[in-house]
Amino acid sequence: MKSNVLAGYLSHEQNSEELPKSVDVLIIGGGLLGTSLAYYLSKEKTEVLLLERDEINREASGTNAGSFHFQIALHQLTPDMTDSERVRLSAEVKLQVEAAKLWDGIEAELDADLGVHFDGGFMVAETQEELQVLGDKERIENEAGLESYILTGAEMHKFAPFLAQDLAGVAFCPREGHANPLLVGPTYAFRALENGAKIRTHCTVESVEVLEKSSPGSVGFRFRVKTSKGEVLCNRVVNAAGAWTMELAKQVGLNLPMGLSGLHVNVTEPSEYFLKSMIQHIGRRLTLKQTPNNTFIIGGGWPAKYEAYPKRYSNLWSSTAGNLAVALRVLPMLKDVKLMRTWSGVWAYTKDFKPILGESRKVPGYHVAMVPTGFTLGPMVAQLLANYMTSRDGSSELPKEFSVDREI
Amino acid sequence: METIDSHDLLVIGGGPAGLSAALESSKHGVKTAIIEERITLGGQIFKRLGVGFKDSSASSLGKDYARGAELISGIEKSNVEVFESTQVVSIEDSLVYTTHPSFGTRAFKFKNLIITPGAYDRPVVFPGWTLPGVMTAGAVQTLVKTQQLSPGKKILFAGSGPLALAFSAQLLELGAPVYKVLESSHPPKSSEILRLTAAIPGNWNLISDAIRYRSILLKKSVPFKYRRIVVKAEGQGRVESVTHCKVDQDWRPIAGTEKVESVDLLCVGYGFFPSHELFRFLGCSFIYDENQGGFKVEKDQWGQTSLPAIFAAGDGTGVTGSYSAIAQGALAGLRVAFLYGNLSELQLRDLATSYIRELSNRNKFQKALNHMFDVRPGIYELASDETIVCRCESVKKSDIDSVIESSADISVVKAYTRAGMGLCQGRNCQRQIAAMISKRYHLPFSEIAFATPRFPIKPVEIGLIADGSIRDEKYFINEK
Known part of the structure; x- marks a missing residue:
């Protein structure tokens, strides 16, 4: 295992230095999107300043379970599988396949151990009806270039003897896996710093003002950003504020089609290692995996209760009791393993489930980077946006369906 | 899941404070239940003998055992319903969620809570503190009290305050071979003795206890060394030798004063931390007092916290000992009975008088003692770079230091190093890490927030919860 390069990367002294008077690109938000974007931009020698109001990687980027969701999952499905739905799902799978390629190379790219493993993922079906959904899902995935196959009966028991014997069947996708969500964002930040990017934590953006050429003091810059540590002029702003993206975009008059939801996660004590692959459920809320520390992380979309920032969403008993019951239904051998902690994270989603990515035509220079399956897709969409922002000839267009100005 | 809705008041914890609270409330007509995580009532100080031991030897178990037996038999004769082996896991919307090894989850409805969680041994981090054969005073006491078993043949006791004297004497009395006691504070000065003497009225029992403890040590010729602190424990696989040092007034070791002794057990007793997890989880307000164990829940003279339905009593609300705990518990119990209209204001005042006087006497004495045995910052500075600070996840000091270089946030240290993520849920390392942050950034200890409180309050089997x-509503996109 490579040593942890993160410790102390952003020294207190460095972080206390005065803000630069001006910068080319100012990124708001130190989550996975913000830090990976800072890395890809700074790699192309673009001048970057990243501002984070708290600490790097502390919200959804560091509170999710670190899974790569490449298979079609419950939350992407609609009750009726129409042809147009198949087209949409196929497009989503293709994006997920692209993300898989980035995760393949990320440890080499960042020269760090990020706990990346591709040990496959199960998707279980409890009923015959759910098994049928698995069949639809398998066809769409295979057509879109993602390998997955279905196992039932004796075949399933032989391949995954730990699963409950009476499940209807299970899909297995060898490409799926996970990384350590506590390391990925901070490592991007660390490498961005090495590339010359500037990062400030505990620096809150108070307002983003759009400047005209004639505005006093603009000296050619498009934005004046007021922060708790002073003012910065910049050419381009990237709003990568995760769950607070929508709130922040209102400062420049943009309405983004987003929603928020608090999610519940459980973690157990360490227990003998046996589960290499992640387990999900096609009909119920469940993600379950065993980490390299031998603990089990159990989640899958059970709700947490809203609390106003900076308080964290609070965990609900019904979520933990319900979630753990689904986990035991699928993996009965966990019965005597102890629940050690619960936590919550905020999940930001778009109403059409597509990323919001690119530059606003209404407010030129103002960019948004936001993606619902943020951990899986985050670094890849950040790379897409960095390509767009650094291509001088406009050759790197972003998909139109990700448009910042779209209406849903 | 079973929901139990037959009590107005739930008392969490069946130690001195909880027993006394439940006795008073039920005596005055409040439907009361005690929820106790252990298999028997009594808490740490009144801990009962283990299964298979007979109470016939109770007289040899000392005064505390007798005091405890009296309180417990009072509860047995009362209307208080007792739920033993019942672990509190979470509290949400007027329900206390608990687990029991046979009954699984039971949720208790309440109108009021009196939480008496008790305290645990202050973990002191020094090179070798994780070696087998290094034990806390509470752990040794439990073995000796409930199993009548001494874990060592030659025990060095290192600690401070009334605890160092009381515990080492009690252990000796129960047959554990303590051969020397180290006290990190200085010998009492005449001004301090005067202050203590002034606080004696109403505290004769404590003074006589202290005199008795001291005479036990003298009788057995056990040396009591002031101004010495443990700095290192060493051995192959378990403790074989202990190094201790003379300290300055801040408890910082003075170079050149090291003394190495071979022992087979090091018993560490530098005081207690209140178990404040439930109060933090509920969102009660806190104040800070290092000498009572650091963060403690804010409460009025009745024990009412900043959340009106929640009362707090005993060492879990600031460590002041079992006599205070009993008085605090009683006041909280009486107050709840008053709030339900079972006592008039006059009756309440009348019944509370003796407890209030008792508490005020104890507080005076406590203050005088604190002057003598003030906990000094050196206690947090004994670790070397290689010392494990988080023993559950084996995180060493230097790794934590390097994260502290970039952040003064305990949660960030936790995220990067895993310190505090283990089975003890941070009980052993968070204070030490807070002290390291406090030193690096010159911040007062009281300003360093612990990680976000979450349930389970203690780890519990998945199968029990x-x-x-409970169904998850399906969440297909656009589902009607």
């Missing part, structure tokens, strides 16, 4: 009757 899982509830198949």
Whole structure:
């Protein structure tokens, strides 16, 4: 295992230095999107300043379970599988396949151990009806270039003897896996710093003002950003504020089609290692995996209760009791393993489930980077946006369906 | 899941404070239940003998055992319903969620809570503190009290305050071979003795206890060394030798004063931390007092916290000992009875008088003692770079230091190093890490927030909580 390069990367002294008077690109938000974007931009020698109001990687980027969701999952499905739905799902799978390629190379790219493993993922079906959904899902995935196959009966028991014997069947996708969500964002930040990017934590953006050429003091810059540590002029702003993206975009008059939801996660004590692959459920809320520390992380979309920032969403008993019951239904051998902690994270989603990515035509220079399956897709969409922002000839267009100005 | 809705008041914890609270409330007509995580009532100080031991030897178990037996028999004769082996896991919307090894999850409805969580041994981090054969005073006491078993043949006791004297004497009395006691504070000065003497009225029992403890040590010729602190424990696989040092007034070791002794057990007793997890979880307000164990829940003279339905009593609200705990518990119990209209204001005042006087006497004495045995910052500075600070996840000091270089946030240290993620849920390392942050950034200890409180309050088997009757509404996109 490579040593942890993160410790102390952003020294207190460095972080206390005065803000630069001006910068080319100012990124708001130190989550996975913000830090990976800072890395890809700074790699192309673009001048970057990243501002984070708290600490790097502390919200959804560091509170999710670190899974790569490449298979079609419950939350992407609609009750009726129409042809147009198949087209949409196929497009989503293709994006997920692209993300898989980035995760393949990320440890080499960042020269760090990020706990990346591709040990496959199960998707279980409890009923015959759910098994049928698995069949639809398998066809769409295979057509879109993602390998997955279905196992039932004796075949399933032989391949995954730990699963409950009476499940209807299970899909297995060898490409799926996970990384350590506590390391990925901070490592991007660390490498961005090495590339010359500037990062400030505990620096809150108070307002983003759009400047005209004639505005006093603009000296050619498009934005004046007021922060708790002073003012910065910049050419381009990237709003990568995760769950607070929508709130922040209102400062420049943009309405983004987003929603928020608090999610519940459980973690157990360490227990003998046996589960290499992640387990999900096609009909119920469940993600379950065993980490390299031998603990089990159990989640899958059970709700947490809203609390106003900076308080964290609070965990609900019904979520933990319900979630753990689904986990035991699928993996009965966990019965005597102890629940050690619960936590919550905020999940930001778009109403059409597509990323919001690119530059606003209404407010030129103002960019948004936001993606619902943020951990899986985050670094890849950040790379897409960095390509767009650094291509001088406009050759790197972003998909139109990700448009910042779209209406849903 | 079973829901139990037959009590107005739930008392969490069946130690001195909890027993006394439940006795008073039920005596005055409040429907009361005690929820106790252990298999028997009594808490740490009144801990009962283990299964298979007979109470016939109770007289040899000392005064505390007798005091405890009296309180417990009072509860047995009362209307208080007792739920033993019942672990509090979470509290949400007027329900206390608990687990029991046979009954699984039971949720208790309440109008009021009196929380008496008790305290645990202050973990002191020094090279070798994780070696087998290094034990806390509480752990040794439990073995000796409930199993009548001494874990060592030659025990060095290192600690401070009334605890160092009381515990080492009690251990000796119960047959554990303590051969020397180290006290990190200085010998009492005449001004301090005067202050203590002034606080004696109403505290004769404590003074006589102290005199008795001291005479036990003298009788057995056990040396009591002031101004010495443990700095290192060493050995192959378990403790074989201990190094201790003379300290300055801040408890910082003075170079050149090291003394190495071979022992087979090091018993560490530098005081207690209140178990404040439930109060933090509920969102009660806190104040800070290092000498009572650091963060403690804010409460009025009745024990009412900043959340009106929640009362707090005993060492879990600031460590002041069992006599205070009993008085605090009684006041909280009486107050709840008053709030339900079972006592008039006059009756309440009348019944409370003796407890209030008792508490005020104890507080005076406590203050005088604190002057003598003030906990000094050196206690947090004994670790070397290689010392494990988080023993559950084996995180060493230097790794934590390097994260502290970039952040003064305990949660960030936790995220990067895993310190505090283990089975003890941070009880052993968070204070030490807070002290390291406080030193690096010159911040007062009281300003360093612990990680976000979450349930389970203590780790508990999945099978005891899982509830198949709770359905997840399906969440297909656009589902009507």
